[in-house]
Amino acid sequence: MADKISILIVDDEESVRDSLYNWFIEDGYHVDCAENAKKALSIVESKNFDIILADIKMPGMDGLEMHRRIKSINKDSIVIVMTAFASVDTAVQALKDGAYDYITKPFDPDDLSHLIRNAAKQISLTTENEALKEKVISLENIEDIIGQSEAMINVLKEVQSVAQTNSSVIITGESGTGKELIARAIHSNSSRKFFPMVTVHCGALSEDLLESELFGHEKGAFTGAMFNRKGRFEMADGGTIFLDEIGTISPKMQIELLRVLESKSFVRVGGNKEIKSDFRVICATNRDLKQMVEEGNFREDLFYRLNVVNIRIPPIRERTEDIPLLVDYFIKKYCTSMSRDVIPIDPAALNRLKEHEFPGNVREIENMIERAIVVGNGKAIRLKDFPMGKNIIDSSVESLDELEKKHIIQILNKYTWNISRSAKALKVDRVTLYNKIKRYGLKPIKE
Amino acid sequence: MKKQSILLISFGHFENDFLAKIADHIASEFLLPVQFEENPLEVNEFYDPTRRQYDGNKILKKLNSLSLQGDTKTLGLFEVDLFIPVLTYIFGQAIFKGNTGIASLYRLKNEQYGMKPDEKLLFDRFEKVIIHELGHTFGLVHCYSPVCVMRSSTYVEDIDQKNKKLCMKCRTEIERLEL
Ligand SMILES: [Zn+2]
């Protein structure tokens, strides 16, 4: 989106132009600057801008007059006026004249980015509607979701269709199936993707922490609060809030949650302003919520509010055909992150994996592969690199130190004891590597 | 990839092992040698008494004029509250596709928000800001992946939501840009 949107900054102060220019360039927008209204008008005559951010008080022609003239050249431009505290009245006049919004200098970084993203969203909605017919159905940002089994394809189809809506979603699945990845896929394929996805691990939040965590607080709300703190619901404004382990929340928290979901508003701790937030809710759980409702441990009204769409992620034992893909993916991932060559897996080892139950699901496969790469010989992954490949005699538990030592020897040998290259491959500095060599008493083996 | 390196300059009272740890992580994220050194600049001249903050634009400009030319990315590490004229505060900023950036941990401290101090969290946040600003010097723009370190974060809680790492897309992009 951002790469198609152009912004013109009009301000007589160079430091303001420079700062905003830098800020928007980093956001991926096309940016131009003008130091006065006259210059701005001549730029606008030769080029269309989606958003024009103009100071209201400038020598020569003021922002208000400029705004009127810009609108007569390009009525589709979104004009946002910048003002100092003293000139809020003028800003209000600009709004009456059709400016999109105004913002008071100096701005809170969050207000600025919110304002621009909202404006950009409006622009992209118009162009999206125009381009609807050409829309290619493909999911973006799902690099970590691996699977070609029918069960997984169906999940992805559901992700795609639900992403286009605003409905609440509950994602169910055993632990380790990748519920957060699915939530992220929904978010990043929705029109909310330019706004945050905020994750709350409900299981980790105590009731006391809850208020400030979810609703935020005002500067000075209690001793030591020097700055405002935004709560999770506010952070998710425009985006998605992902409530993981929703089944663990207390009855009191269930009521609070229901209230926020219904009103989409709340007050920061120590504040008195009602804050509205436009968020979408995605929840995840490995529990049977329906049963919890029947047993009286989860509020029925909350359940129905959350459970508009239910996506169930199948466990690995229901999609064993995906195991080779997952194995390949994690080998590539970990070899790359450990700066090693990507190695193959022995057929015997792969066959054994295909028979394994994987009660810990995708996460278990991932951990197993990572470990196998660390302990292995660096040429191929063998059956004996997996815990289940070890026979009973070889059951002595290797300590982490032994693993580390083995791994360091392997890397040192690979780089013929070149310390700099080995340190780089191990991602430690040279001093650390020297210390470890000393500690383990390692020496190059002369062949 | 061009032969490059990263230089971290400390303008605060950071412990040496704190800096060493940061340097180590930055090196593994960008696969480049990372050096750190003490500040050559007096920060007081950048203090703005009306805002009671330090001018991030002026610091960045000055640091850039002192920066090594060529292939070293210089990042200044601060402990003071930074602002730029249009914004109430910044965590850091960088010259896009340039050689210089700055980052401060002032607003990253839990204590500023009335929360319990958390050294580990502070360290993580600072590292994310540093990697993020360095990413800009390499020419990366903000990323929409919810967990990518290049995602834009305007509140400290936003920083906590992302990883310390570049996502696959940004990593590929940085390699393309550096070719
Ligand atoms: Zn940025």
Ligand SMILES: [Zn+2]
């Ligand atoms: Zn990214």
